[in-house]
Amino acid sequence: MSDYTKMRFTSTEDPDRSIILTLPATPEQFQEAMQSIGAEAVGTGCKVTDFASDVPALDQLLAVNSDAVIDATPDELNYAAARIAELTPAQRRLLDAVSESTLRLRKLERIIDFKENSEYFLLIPEAKNAAELGRYYAYQSGMVDMPEKWKAAIDCEKLGMIATELERGAFTAHGYVLPTGDEWTPHFEKSRSVPAAYRITGARPSIRERLKSEKPKTSKARKHDTPDQER
DSSP states (O other): OOOOEEEEEEESSOTTOEEEEESSOOHHHHHHHHHHTTOSEETBEEEEEEEEEOSHHHHHHHHHOHHHHHTSOHHHHHHHHHHHHTSOHHHHHHHHHHHTSTTOOOSHHHHHTTGGGGGGEEEETTOSSHHHHHHIIIIISSOOOSOGGGGGGSOHHHHHHHHHHHHTOEEETTEEEEEOOOOOOOSHHHHOOOOGGGOTTOOOOOHHHHHHHSOOOOOOOOOOOOOOSBO
Protein backbone atom coordinates (compact mmCIF):
# COMPACT_ATOMS: atom_id res chain seq x y z
CA MET A 1 0.00 0.00 0.00
CA SER A 2 1.20 3.51 -0.79
CA ASP A 3 0.25 5.01 2.57
CA TYR A 4 1.86 8.07 3.96
CA THR A 5 2.16 9.32 7.52
CA LYS A 6 4.24 12.45 7.89
CA MET A 7 5.27 14.88 10.59
CA ARG A 8 6.68 18.35 9.98
CA PHE A 9 9.35 19.77 12.26
CA THR A 10 10.08 23.51 12.13
CA SER A 11 13.05 25.37 13.55
CA THR A 12 12.14 27.72 16.38
CA GLU A 13 15.16 29.87 15.50
CA ASP A 14 14.30 30.14 11.80
CA PRO A 15 10.61 29.39 11.00
CA ASP A 16 11.50 29.20 7.30
CA ARG A 17 13.48 26.04 7.95
CA SER A 18 11.41 22.90 8.29
CA ILE A 19 11.52 19.28 7.32
CA ILE A 20 8.95 16.55 6.81
CA LEU A 21 9.77 13.14 8.28
CA THR A 22 7.94 10.07 6.99
CA LEU A 23 6.82 7.68 9.73
CA PRO A 24 7.70 5.13 10.89
CA ALA A 25 11.25 6.45 11.12
CA THR A 26 14.43 5.33 12.84
CA PRO A 27 16.30 7.35 15.49
CA GLU A 28 19.04 7.92 12.91
CA GLN A 29 16.57 9.37 10.40
CA PHE A 30 15.17 11.62 13.09
CA GLN A 31 18.62 12.92 14.06
CA GLU A 32 19.47 13.54 10.41
CA ALA A 33 16.23 15.51 10.04
CA MET A 34 17.05 17.59 13.12
CA GLN A 35 20.54 18.37 11.83
CA SER A 36 19.12 19.51 8.49
CA ILE A 37 17.25 22.35 10.21
CA GLY A 38 19.95 23.08 12.77
CA ALA A 39 18.05 21.71 15.75
CA GLU A 40 18.99 19.32 18.52
CA ALA A 41 15.64 17.78 19.35
CA VAL A 42 11.93 18.51 19.73
CA GLY A 43 11.66 21.34 22.24
CA THR A 44 15.32 22.23 21.73
CA GLY A 45 15.48 24.28 18.59
CA CYS A 46 12.41 22.91 16.86
CA LYS A 47 8.76 22.03 17.27
CA VAL A 48 6.16 19.85 15.56
CA THR A 49 4.08 22.04 13.25
CA ASP A 50 2.04 19.54 11.25
CA PHE A 51 0.95 15.91 11.10
CA ALA A 52 -0.86 14.24 8.21
CA SER A 53 -1.73 10.70 7.20
CA ASP A 54 -3.83 8.98 4.57
CA VAL A 55 -3.94 5.81 6.66
CA PRO A 56 -7.69 5.59 7.46
CA ALA A 57 -7.16 4.82 11.15
CA LEU A 58 -4.97 7.90 11.70
CA ASP A 59 -6.85 10.11 9.25
CA GLN A 60 -10.17 9.39 10.97
CA LEU A 61 -8.62 9.86 14.39
CA LEU A 62 -7.56 13.35 13.32
CA ALA A 63 -11.10 14.01 12.14
CA VAL A 64 -13.03 12.76 15.18
CA ASN A 65 -10.53 13.30 18.02
CA SER A 66 -7.72 15.60 16.92
CA ASP A 67 -6.56 16.05 20.53
CA ALA A 68 -5.55 12.38 20.56
CA VAL A 69 -2.96 13.25 17.91
CA ILE A 70 -2.07 16.77 19.05
CA ASP A 71 -1.40 15.59 22.62
CA ALA A 72 0.67 12.59 21.51
CA THR A 73 4.47 12.65 21.54
CA PRO A 74 6.47 12.11 18.32
CA ASP A 75 7.57 8.76 19.73
CA GLU A 76 3.95 7.66 20.24
CA LEU A 77 2.97 8.72 16.72
CA ASN A 78 6.00 6.93 15.31
CA TYR A 79 5.07 3.81 17.28
CA ALA A 80 1.49 3.96 15.97
CA ALA A 81 2.71 4.20 12.36
CA ALA A 82 5.09 1.28 12.93
CA ARG A 83 2.39 -0.87 14.50
CA ILE A 84 0.08 -0.28 11.55
CA ALA A 85 2.91 -1.16 9.14
CA GLU A 86 3.39 -4.48 11.00
CA LEU A 87 -0.21 -5.65 10.42
CA THR A 88 -0.88 -8.58 8.09
CA PRO A 89 -2.85 -7.75 4.90
CA ALA A 90 -5.99 -9.27 6.47
CA GLN A 91 -5.54 -7.30 9.71
CA ARG A 92 -4.94 -4.12 7.73
CA ARG A 93 -8.14 -4.59 5.69
CA LEU A 94 -10.01 -5.12 8.93
CA LEU A 95 -8.53 -1.98 10.51
CA ASP A 96 -9.37 0.05 7.39
CA ALA A 97 -12.97 -1.22 7.48
CA VAL A 98 -13.29 -0.42 11.19
CA SER A 99 -11.80 3.03 10.62
CA GLU A 100 -14.28 3.83 7.86
CA SER A 101 -17.26 2.88 10.02
CA THR A 102 -18.94 4.08 13.19
CA LEU A 103 -16.87 1.46 15.04
CA ARG A 104 -13.66 3.44 14.44
CA LEU A 105 -11.02 3.56 17.16
CA ARG A 106 -11.07 6.96 18.86
CA LYS A 107 -7.82 6.68 20.80
CA LEU A 108 -4.25 6.46 19.53
CA GLU A 109 -3.61 3.86 22.23
CA ARG A 110 -6.24 1.57 20.73
CA ILE A 111 -4.77 1.89 17.25
CA ILE A 112 -1.41 0.85 18.70
CA ASP A 113 -3.05 -2.10 20.49
CA PHE A 114 -5.14 -3.20 17.48
CA LYS A 115 -2.78 -5.97 16.33
CA GLU A 116 -3.30 -7.99 19.53
CA ASN A 117 -7.02 -7.23 19.51
CA SER A 118 -7.92 -7.80 15.85
CA GLU A 119 -10.35 -10.57 16.86
CA TYR A 120 -12.43 -7.88 18.59
CA PHE A 121 -13.92 -7.24 15.12
CA LEU A 122 -15.04 -9.42 12.22
CA LEU A 123 -15.07 -8.45 8.54
CA ILE A 124 -17.37 -10.11 6.00
CA PRO A 125 -15.98 -8.93 2.62
CA GLU A 126 -18.85 -10.48 0.64
CA ALA A 127 -21.41 -8.13 2.19
CA LYS A 128 -21.42 -4.45 1.27
CA ASN A 129 -25.15 -3.86 1.78
CA ALA A 130 -28.12 -5.38 3.61
CA ALA A 131 -29.20 -7.65 0.76
CA GLU A 132 -25.70 -9.11 0.36
CA LEU A 133 -25.43 -9.62 4.11
CA GLY A 134 -28.78 -11.42 4.18
CA ARG A 135 -27.69 -13.71 1.34
CA TYR A 136 -24.40 -14.39 3.11
CA TYR A 137 -26.17 -15.41 6.32
CA ALA A 138 -28.80 -17.45 4.48
CA TYR A 139 -26.54 -19.31 2.04
CA GLN A 140 -22.90 -19.14 3.19
CA SER A 141 -22.70 -18.76 6.94
CA GLY A 142 -24.30 -22.09 7.86
CA MET A 143 -26.46 -20.26 10.41
CA VAL A 144 -29.77 -20.90 8.59
CA ASP A 145 -30.58 -24.59 8.85
CA MET A 146 -33.32 -25.37 6.33
CA PRO A 147 -33.65 -27.00 2.90
CA GLU A 148 -32.06 -24.91 0.16
CA LYS A 149 -35.36 -24.58 -1.73
CA TRP A 150 -37.00 -23.02 1.31
CA LYS A 151 -34.36 -20.28 1.46
CA ALA A 152 -35.85 -18.75 -1.70
CA ALA A 153 -38.67 -17.47 0.52
CA ILE A 154 -36.28 -15.46 2.69
CA ASP A 155 -36.28 -11.68 2.27
CA CYS A 156 -32.48 -11.33 2.25
CA GLU A 157 -32.49 -7.55 2.45
CA LYS A 158 -34.74 -7.55 5.50
CA LEU A 159 -32.66 -10.28 7.10
CA GLY A 160 -29.53 -8.17 6.52
CA MET A 161 -31.16 -5.08 8.00
CA ILE A 162 -32.25 -6.96 11.12
CA ALA A 163 -28.78 -8.51 11.53
CA THR A 164 -27.07 -5.12 11.17
CA GLU A 165 -29.24 -3.60 13.88
CA LEU A 166 -28.83 -6.50 16.31
CA GLU A 167 -25.08 -6.91 15.73
CA ARG A 168 -24.33 -3.16 15.71
CA GLY A 169 -22.46 -3.71 12.46
CA ALA A 170 -21.67 -1.33 9.62
CA PHE A 171 -21.22 -1.50 5.86
CA THR A 172 -18.00 -0.19 4.33
CA ALA A 173 -16.24 -0.31 0.98
CA HIS A 174 -14.34 -3.30 2.40
CA GLY A 175 -17.46 -5.21 3.43
CA TYR A 176 -19.55 -5.61 6.56
CA VAL A 177 -17.74 -5.16 9.88
CA LEU A 178 -19.09 -5.98 13.32
CA PRO A 179 -17.88 -6.37 16.91
CA THR A 180 -17.45 -10.02 17.89
CA GLY A 181 -18.08 -9.58 21.60
CA ASP A 182 -14.49 -10.50 22.52
CA GLU A 183 -12.93 -8.52 25.36
CA TRP A 184 -10.44 -5.80 24.41
CA THR A 185 -7.07 -6.30 26.10
CA PRO A 186 -5.04 -3.10 26.62
CA HIS A 187 -1.27 -3.27 26.28
CA PHE A 188 0.19 0.12 25.39
CA GLU A 189 -3.03 1.71 26.60
CA LYS A 190 -2.18 0.36 30.04
CA SER A 191 1.62 0.69 30.17
CA ARG A 192 2.05 3.93 28.16
CA SER A 193 5.58 2.72 27.41
CA VAL A 194 6.98 3.10 23.89
CA PRO A 195 9.62 0.41 23.23
CA ALA A 196 13.14 1.80 22.81
CA ALA A 197 13.31 0.75 19.14
CA TYR A 198 10.51 3.19 18.30
CA ARG A 199 11.75 6.16 20.37
CA ILE A 200 13.02 8.33 17.55
CA THR A 201 13.62 11.31 19.84
CA GLY A 202 15.95 9.29 22.02
CA ALA A 203 13.85 10.11 25.06
CA ARG A 204 14.49 7.88 28.02
CA PRO A 205 11.68 6.16 29.90
CA SER A 206 9.83 8.45 32.27
CA ILE A 207 10.28 8.16 36.01
CA ARG A 208 6.89 6.41 36.16
CA GLU A 209 8.03 3.84 33.57
CA ARG A 210 11.34 3.22 35.36
CA LEU A 211 9.57 2.71 38.68
CA LYS A 212 7.23 0.18 37.06
CA SER A 213 10.17 -1.77 35.67
CA GLU A 214 12.01 -1.94 38.99
CA LYS A 215 11.28 -4.85 41.28
CA PRO A 216 9.95 -3.70 44.65
CA LYS A 217 12.41 -4.13 47.48
CA THR A 218 11.27 -5.74 50.68
CA SER A 219 11.76 -3.58 53.74
CA LYS A 220 10.41 -3.27 57.20
CA ALA A 221 7.43 -1.03 57.67
CA ARG A 222 8.19 2.33 59.21
CA LYS A 223 5.93 4.41 61.32
CA HIS A 224 5.32 8.00 60.36
CA ASP A 225 4.16 10.96 62.35
CA THR A 226 1.94 12.18 59.23
CA PRO A 227 7.58 20.83 3.61
CA ASP A 228 10.93 22.38 2.81
CA GLN A 229 12.63 19.05 2.76
CA GLU A 230 11.24 15.57 2.96
CA ARG A 231 12.58 12.27 4.29
